[in-house]
Amino acid sequence: MAPGPVKYGPFEYAPSPAHPTAFSLLHRNKPTLCAGCHEFRTASGFPALTTYSEWKAGPYPAQGVSCQDCHMALVLGDTARKEVKTRQEGSYRFINLHRLVGGGSLGQLRRALDLRLVAADVRDEGGYVEVEIVNTAAGHKVPTGLPSKQLLLSVRALSEDGRETFAESRIYERQVLDDRGAPIRSDGEIFLTAAKVVSDNRLAPGEKRREIFRFPIRPGTVKAEITLAYRYRPPGAAAPTLQKIAQEVRDLRRR
Ligand code: HEC
Ligand code: HEC
Known part of the structure; x- marks a missing residue:
């Protein structure tokens, strides 16, 4: 510089x-x-x-x-x-272009990631959803950069009138602790006291990840809704920013 x-x-x-x-x-x-x-x-x-x-x-x-x-x-x-x-x-x-767009742009996020619904069905009393998420176009892991950036995969089962009968989310992130083993309390601390990686399940360039969600079928359940979103949640911030990248809906009624 x-x-x-x-x-x-x-x-x-x-x-x-x-x-x-x-x-x-x-x-x-x-x-x-x-x-x-x-x-x-x-x-x-x-x-x-x-x-x-x-x-x-x-x-x-x-x-x-x-x-x-x-x-x-x-x-x-x-x-x-x-x-x-x-x-x-x-x-x-x-x-x-000098704008250097990344995770702050929905267009870049949609280019970077693919959400594919592999299967969704009901068997006896249980339902399941199988999805694949792919890092198709990011040149590094997704998310990259600050550990407060996360990828969120959520599955919800819904009744006809939109009532939630099941919900589960999985998070893709790099979790970091400070030099005393405590969670990082701000984005700034990443540069000062970050000392240890607890876990890292982010998607590497080109990587495909299969996920299966299983849930009990409660009376009235008619569909499953699968959502992939990008979340920026700096520790201590009041509300996270959430950008919806893709969504799939599948009918679960037996034919
Ligand atoms: C002098 C330091 C510096 C250099 C050199 C630099 N960057 Fe950055 N860049 C930053 C900082 C700081 C941010 C975070 C800004 C924010 O999140 O508000 C950032 C953010 C970004 C973002 C994310 C924008 C978004 O949408 O969230 C992208 C993409 C990026 N840089 C790409 C690049 C590329 C490609 C290069 C090399 C050509 C580069 N940067 C060189 C400091 C730098
Ligand atoms: C093959 C294309 C590709 C290459 C090569 C690439 N990027 Fe990216 N990058 C993306 C896409 C697409 C995104 C948006 C998805 C995301 O945020 O992860 C992104 C996101 C980012 C972000 C934003 C992360 C955030 O805060 O959300 C930064 C910073 C960044 N890239 C920096 C770099 C740097 C530095 C390099 C080279 C060392 C690089 N990128 C190489 C495609 C690429």
């Missing part, structure tokens, strides 16, 4: 009327640029943020797919120098 008036980028010749520019090899589609912030060890050496190493351990480096390929897609856009525009067709050219 070198804060100041000079703007660095991947082009060797890119003068700007607004500020000095300089070429930087690091910016040339290099994941190490992102690793500077998206890979972090605490002072005592605990790997607090591991997005870069999750990417490194997955299939994407071998395919030449870097962070920027997914997060800085080519879009039509405006450039600072007019002559650059006019030399291209029309008045726009392709530029790399």
Whole structure:
């Protein structure tokens, strides 16, 4: 990091009327640029943020797919120098999107994950739902980054009038404790006192996960509703943010 008036980028010749520019090899589609912030060890050496190493351990480096390929897609856009525009067709050219969208965008989440309903049925007094969730397009684990980001898979059985006769949720997350073995109390503590991983059941790049939910059939149950959602729940925050990624509904009445 070198804060100041000079703007660095991947082009060797890119003068700007607004500020000095300089070429930087690091910016040339290099994941190490992102690793500077998206890979972090605490002072005592605990790997607090591991997005870069999750990417490194997955299939994407071998395919030449870097962070920027997914997060800085080519879009039509405006450039600072007019002559650059006019030399291209029309008045726009392709530029790399700098918005860096991730879990904050429902579009990215829907692209990243697939929810497939494999089977749902009733046998004797019991019902069951089998689903598969797939990390189809994230270059690292889902969720990645702060441990307060979670993936939530919920199954509900419902009666005709919408009454809940069964509900169960499974959570995919990386659970972390501090150096005294206590739960982390804020997102900030991740960078300071995080010391131990208790569990990690997040989805690796490309991974498919099958889950079976079994439940007793209570009178009036007619359907099952399966929901995959992304939850950001910083410890201590009043209410979590929840984004619904996908939902499936299946009729459970016998034909
Ligand atoms: C100087 C530090 C820094 C660098 C370098 C950096 N990031 Fe980030 N990035 C952050 C921080 C801090 C956040 C969290 C912001 C928030 O959650 O509000 C973030 C968030 C993100 C998000 C999530 C946005 C969302 O929708 O939630 C994505 C995606 C991302 N960065 C991708 C990248 C990529 C790709 C690179 C390399 C080209 C990169 N970042 C380089 C600091 C950095
Ligand atoms: C194959 C495409 C792909 C690659 C490669 C990739 N990402 Fe992502 N990334 C995604 C998608 C899709 C999401 C949205 C789903 C999610 O949040 O996990 C995402 C989410 C994120 C988030 C947001 C997590 C949050 O808080 O919700 C960050 C930060 C991020 N990526 C950083 C990186 C960095 C750094 C790299 C390189 C080391 C990288 N990504 C490589 C596709 C990719």
